[in-house]
Amino acid sequence: MYTELTKKLTLVLGASRNPDRASYQAIKLLGQFNIPVIAIGNRSYKDHELNIISGMPEDIGPVHTITLYLGPLNQVEYYDYILSLKPKRIIFNPGTMNPELADLAQEKDIEVVEGCMLVMIRSGQY
Numbered sequence: 001m002y003t004e005l006t007k008k009l010t011l012v013l014g015a016s017r018n019p020d021r022a023s024y025q026a027i028k029l030l031g032q033f034n035i036p037v038i039a040i041g042n043r044s045y046k047d048h049e050l051n052i053i054s055g056m057p058e059d060i061g062p063v064h065t066i067t068l069y070l071g072p073l074n075q076v077e078y079y080d081y082i083l084s085l086k087p088k089r090i091i092f093n094p095g096t097m098n099p100e101l102a103d104l105a106q107e108k109d110i111e112v113v114e115g116c117m118l119v120m121i122r123s124g125q126y
């Protein structure tokens with residue numbers, strides 16, 4: 001299981017350094033499962049355990065999964081960026097489902113999943 005997961009570079013979009021936020025918990029859980037993660041938030045932050053970058057970095061390697069922690073209105077500015085990364089799938093976590101982005105992704109043969117990434121990892125569905 002771990003070998004398969006370690007190949008799934010995951011981009012957490014809407015990352016937060018607040019431990020109470022689901023995106024923070026997702027970053028930590030991905031690390032526990034040795035899943036490579038890139039965290040993008042509205043502000044950069046780095047300490048010995050957490051690295052959040054801002055902006056839309058291009059040279060990040062092949063992204064397998066983008067997991068969204070941004071509401072639909074805040075996703076609009078990222079549409080082109082998300083699609084340009086050509087992920088295998090996009091996970092719309094609770095409160096982030098966006099039919100417009102989902103349709104754009106499906107047109108590009110990107111799998112769309114509406115669910116909770118935390119539950120998916122813990123239950124072996126990731």
